[in-house]
Amino acid sequence: NGRVERYNLQSGNFKAAYPKKAKKAHGLAVTGVAVDSVNLSLVTSSLDGCVKIWDFQEFKLLRMVAIPDLDYTSGVEHKQMDQEEEDQGGEKTIAAAASSSAAAPQPRLPVSQLVLCHASELAAVAADDLSVCIIDIRSGKIVRRFGGEHVHANRITDMAFSPDGRWVATSCMDGGIRVFDIPSGRMIDWMVFSKAPVSLAFSSRGDFLVTAHTGNVGLFLWSNKTYSGHVYLSGGTPSSPHEIDVESLDHVNDPSQITTKQADADVKDKDESLFSTIHMKGGIIPKCKGALTLSGLPESRWVNLTSLEMIKERNKPSMPVQAPPEAPFFLNVTSGLNPTLEPEAAVISSSLDNQGSDGKHRARGKFGSILPESRLTRLMVAATAADKNNNNTKDSKEQLGIHENSPRKMDDEKSPTSSELSPFQTVTDFLRGLGPSAIDAEIRNLASDPNTERRDLAAALTYFEAEIKSLRNFEFINAILSLFLKVHHENIMSHKFTLRKKLKAVRVTQKETWRAVERQFHYTLCMVNHLSGIQQ
Numbered sequence: 450n451g452r453v454e455r456y457n458l459q460s461g462n463f464k465a466a467y468p469k470k471a472k473k474a475h476g477l478a479v480t481g482v483a484v485d486s487v488n489l490s491l492v493t494s495s496l497d498g499c500v501k502i503w504d505f506q507e508f509k510l511l512r513m514v515a516i517p518d519l520d521y522t523s524g525v526e527h528k529q530m531d532q533e534e535e536d537q538g539g540e541k542t543i544a545a546a547a548s549s550s551a552a553a554p555q556p557r558l559p560v561s562q563l564v565l566c567h568a569s570e571l572a573a574v575a576a577d578d579l580s581v582c583i584i585d586i587r588s589g590k591i592v593r594r595f596g597g598e599h600v601h602a603n604r605i606t607d608m609a610f611s612p613d614g615r616w617v618a619t620s621c622m623d624g625g626i627r628v629f630d631i632p633s634g635r636m637i638d639w640m641v642f643s644k645a646p647v648s649l650a651f652s653s654r655g656d657f658l659v660t661a662h663t664g665n666v667g668l669f670l671w672s673n674k675t676y677s678g679h680v681y682l683s684g685g686t687p688s689s690p691h692e693i694d695v696e697s698l699d700h701v702n703d704p705s706q707i708t709t710k711q712a713d714a715d716v717k718d719k720d721e722s723l724f725s726t727i728h729m730k731g732g733i734i735p736k737c738k739g740a741l742t743l744s745g746l747p748e749s750r751w752v753n754l755t756s757l758e759m760i761k762e763r764n765k766p767s768m769p770v771q772a773p774p775e776a777p778f779f780l781n782v783t784s785g786l787n788p789t790l791e792p793e794a795a796v797i798s799s800s801l802d803n804q805g806s807d808g809k810h811r812a813r814g815k816f817g818s819i820l821p822e823s824r825l826t827r828l829m830v831a832a833t834a835a836d837k838n839n840n841n842t843k844d845s846k847e848q849l850g851i852h853e854n855s856p857r858k859m860d861d862e863k864s865p866t867s868s869e870l871s872p873f874q875t876v877t878d879f880l881r882g883l884g885p886s887a888i889d890a891e892i893r894n895l896a897s898d899p900n901t902e903r904r905d906l907a908a909a910l911t912y913f914e915a916e917i918k919s920l921r922n923f924e925f926i927n928a929i930l931s932l933f934l935k936v937h938h939e940n941i942m943s944h945k946f947t948l949r950k951k952l953k954a955v956r957v958t959q960k961e962t963w964r965a966v967e968r969q970f971h972y973t974l975c976m977v978n979h980l981s982g983i984q985q
Contacts, residue, residue, distance in 0.1 A: 454466045455467070474495075475496075475497050484565075485505075488505050490502050490511070498556075500513070512586075518556045519578070568613060573608050579602075580601075603621050616630060618649055618651070624642050642694075643693070643694045648660070656673045741965070823895065873915050880925075888932070889932065893936055895937065906937065
């Protein structure tokens with residue numbers, strides 16, 4: 450009936466209605482109610498085409514936003530009666546006064562749904578023209594408008610904001626889920642399901658989207674590819690949707706019930722994922738010379754490198770896994786007319802076999818064996834030797850009078866692929882293709898041979914110095930350097946007199962690079978604070 454009332458959640462007692470002096474908050478039925486995270490503002494929507502922002506504590510109307518009909522023309526007569534003035538009990542806002550003073554007020558569209566984003570204080574409302582309006586509840590203005598008949602072909606069933614407030618996803622009875630990017634004001638993803646989605650929601654981190662569909666009692670969980678890979682969005686909106694058959698996903702957990710159609714769909718999804726996910730060898734290409742670039746890898750690949758031991762210890766089972774006793778190849782039987790098994794003999798033989806195998810392992814561990822050289826060690830040593838040869842070639846050219854500022858040299862420096870000529874790029878590409886556990890294993894296998902320990906550690910320090918100086922894969926290289934120092938600090942200290950120069954070079958290079966990055970951070974923060982103060 451248009452009333453908005455406030456009750457105590459614990460006692461259930463009635464407190465007051467919005468507003469206090471009027472009977473109704475809206476002229477028609479209320480379709481949405483939302484409160485911000487700090488209980489300052491209450492947002493309501495109604496079929497009368499208005500979205501109202503109230504003072505939650507004072508029960509007063511702060512702002513009123515009318516959802517206009519964009520297809521309205523001056524020749525069309527508005528049939529709905531405006532009953533807001535008598536319902537407000539004399540309380541008017543500037544927006545209401547301006548709308549009442551207009552000669553021909555623009556018709557309003559009924560609002561069917563309301564969703565509030567607590568992170569950005571933006572409200573999304575679904576109008577009857579199949580559009581979604583984004584409203585800033587602090588300014589009371591419509592900042593974005595998505596959809597309409599050219600996007601949504603049927604009734605909007607649900608809406609959801611991403612946790613950071615950047616995306617808003619809508620589900621529609623035409624079977625589609627559309628994801629809109631609020632800053633750019635365009636649609637960035639479009640999926641069509643065989644069964645229409647009726648509800649959807651983002652996870653707290655935004656890495657998953659859960660949906661519910663008509664005719665199905667299950668929930669479907671979809672992974673956000675931006676959290677597991679490198680995804681680049683094209684400049685325009687998607688021209689065609691990505692079709693998904695929900696019925697074929699009902700038995701996705703049972704391999705015996707996967708049909709040929711589902712297998713073909715999986716191949717298609719894999720191809721489309723490879724097409725939409727761009728993997729750049731060596732990391733992100735810098736836009737200009739001397740620019741610092743990140744690796745573009747997901748955080749899960751490098752952020753927990755130094756904490757893998759703690760994670761494995763925490764996830765270790767409370768009881769060790771016990772292997773079942775192995776039966777001997779030839780079973781011992783008793784002699785006689787009715788031969789039977791001798792279980793005691795089988796247990797004794799298996800225990801003897803286990804003791805023999807344990808003795809072999811103990812003997813092997815006691816005397817030790819030289820482990821084979823790891824691939825990472827070979828790559829680092831080869832890259833260090835190649836870099837040394839390049840430096841010797843460069844010195845010989847200088848002695849012969851070949852200047853570095855020759856036209857051919859300048860052209861090579863301007864070439865965007867000149868960074869790929871670095872001999873250490875092969876090592877970085879190898880590490881980028883490994884997971885966290887594989888990276889940890891490769892780093893721990895460095896310098897496994899005592900005879901070449903100093904050479905391997907020197908090659909690793911040379912690699913880190915060169916990669917930090919190149920300003921590529923900044924966060925990835927620093928994470929691996931942290932793991933390297935944590936694992937091999939004792940070995941490095943045992944050769945501190947021979948590796949002192951290398952350690953000092955790495956420290957100076959890392960410090961200078963971080964100072965440049967920190968300077969840019971401080972400059973950006975100062976500019977943001979300054980511009981935020983001006984806007985307020």
